[in-house]
Amino acid sequence: MIEATGLRKVYGAKTAVDGISFTVQPGKVTGFLGPNGAGKSTTMRMIMGLDRPTSGDVIVNGRHYSQHKAPLHQVGALLDAKAVHTSRSAYNHLRAMAATHGIPNSRVEEVIEMTGLTAVAKKKAGGFSLGMGQRLGIANALLGDPQTLILDEPVNGLDPEGVQWVRNLARYLASQGKTIFISSHLMSEMAQTADHLIVIGRGKIIADTTVDALIESQSRKRTLVRTSETTRLSELLARDGVRVEQNERETLEVYGVEPLRIAELALDNRVLVYELTPLTSSLEEAYFQLTKDEVEYHSHITGGPTAPGGPLDANPAGVGATPAATMEGIQS
C-alpha cells in the first residue's frame, strides 16, 4: 500500500509534481498514466526515498521507504533500467544487491531464471539490449520477494513475449495480495493490465478511478446510424433532447442513447434504418481527451490526435502557446 499526501516536488523554477494525493491499494494492479514529463518518475523516486519531496509526504506499507528495516522485502522497484554498472555482469550485480539483505545466491539464480536472463547472466550488463536491461531491472525488483512492486515503464523495449510476461506477473502478484504500481505512457498497455488508474498530467492528478469508469466518464457513447431519412430521424431524436451530428450523407452520429432506443424510435415512426453501430471510444481516446491540455511536450508537427467527431479543442491557443523552452525536460 502506497499513500501519498500533498506530494510536491519543485526543481528550480519548475514544479514537477504539484501537491498530489493518492492511495495505491494492495491486491490490485494500479496503473500510473501520464504523458512524458507529467511527473510519474519523479513521484516514483519520491516513493523510493531517492528524491526528497519539497512538501507533502509519501509512505509505503506504513512507513517511509528508508525507515523499513528490510526495504527490499517491502518494496521492489524498477525505476530505471540503466541503474546498473555497465562493466559488471548481471549475476554479480544482483548478487551485490542481494547481499545487503542477506538474500541467498539461490534466490539470485531464481530471479535470473524467472526473468529469462540465464543465458546472459554472466555477461556485462553494459552490453544488454534495452529489453534485457528491463528484464534485469525487473529481476532486481523481485529479489526481495517484495510486498509492493513499483515498475516505471517496465515494458519499454520488451518483445511481445516479455510484455505478456510482465502483464501476467503483475496480475499474478496482485492476486497474491501484493501492491502493484506500474507507470506507463501507453494507455493501451494499461488497459490490459491495470484494475485501477491514476492519471497524471503536468504534476497534477487528473483522474483516479477504475479502468471501466474512466472509459465511461471520458468516452461519449455514440452510435453510428445509417438511414435515408436523416432529417426526419434527427428531428425525432432532437425532440428527446438527444444530440445528433450529421457528418456524411445518410449517416448520423447519435450521442448518449443506446442503439436499442434508436431502433425503437425508428420503428415506431417507420423510418428505415440500415445500420446501427455502437461507437465506444477506446481507452486511448479517453486518455487523449483527458490529457490533451496537460501534455508537456507537444510535437510541433500536429496538434496531437483528437477523438473523431469530438468538439473542437476547447483551448487551441493553449496548445499552440506551449513555448519551445519547456522542451528542456527534467526527467524522461
Place this chain on the structure above:
Amino acid sequence: MSTTTVSKKHAVPSAGTGGVTFLRVLNSEAIKFRTLMSTKLLLVLTFVAIVGIGLLSALVRWNFINQMVEVGRQGHKETVQQAVDSFPPGSGFSLYNLPNAGLNIGILVMGSLAVLFIASEYATGMIRSTMNAAPGRLSTFGAKAVVLVVVSYVLSVVAGVVTFLLASPMFANFSLDLGWNTDGVLYSVFTGGLYVSGVALIGLSLGTLLKNPAGGITVLVGIMFVLPFAGQFLSLAPGDFWKYVPQYLPSEAGGRFLSIGHVDGTLDPWAGGLVFLGYVILFMVPALIALKKRDV
C-alpha cells in the same frame, strides 16, 4: 518466462527475511569491488608500479651516493654517511624511507580508484539501485570507505615491504646499516599505508560530492600533485609567512607524516599526520552531508 515459473517460485519464500545491516552492506560493497575486472587489473598494475618506481627511485639514490663517494663534490670525496646526510631533511629521500619510494603511484591510483568507486555508480545510474537496497545511504559510504581503506592499506604495506626487500640489498656495498631495525623503516611502511588510505578517503569524498569520475579525479590530482608545485612558488614570495604555508598542504603534511625526526621549518611528523587527518575529515563531512541530504 511463463506463468508456471511465476507460480512455482512463490510457493516457497526463498528470499529470506533478513534486514539491512552494516556488515551486509559491507559484504555488498566488497562484492562490487571485486567483481569489476578493471579494478583487479588496476590493483595488480599498481602493485607492480609501486615496486618498479620504488626500485628506480632507489637506484637514483644509490647513484647519487656512489657519485659522491667515487667522484665527490667539487673535488672533495665524501664519505657514505656525508652523502646520505646531504639528502634534504624531510624530503622523503632518506634511506629509511625506501619502502615509500614508489608510493606516489599508489596515491594516484588508489585515490582515483576511490573516486571511481562511487562516481562510476552515479555515472552509470547504479547508485539508484544501491540507495534502494540500503536507503540509509551513509552505510554505503561507510562500507565503501572500509573496503578502500583495507585495500589501500594492505596494498601499500605489501608493496612497501617488497620495495624495501628488493631495494635495500642495493646499498650493501656502502656498508650502511640498513635493515628492518633501522630507525624509521617499519614506521614508514605502516604510515605509508595510512597515507594512501587517507587519500582514498579524500577520493571517495570527492567522488560523492562531484558525482562525476573525470571531475573527481581531476580535483584529486590537483590537490595532491598540482598544489605542491603552486606551494613551491608560494614559498618564493617575499616575507617569511609564505614559507610556512606550503607545509600545511595535504600532500606536504601527509608526506611529512611518513618521515621521522624534527626538521626546522616543517611540521613534526605527528603534526603532519594530524593536519592530513584534518583534511580527510574536511572532505568527508561535506560528502556525508551531501549524500544524506541530496536527491540521488
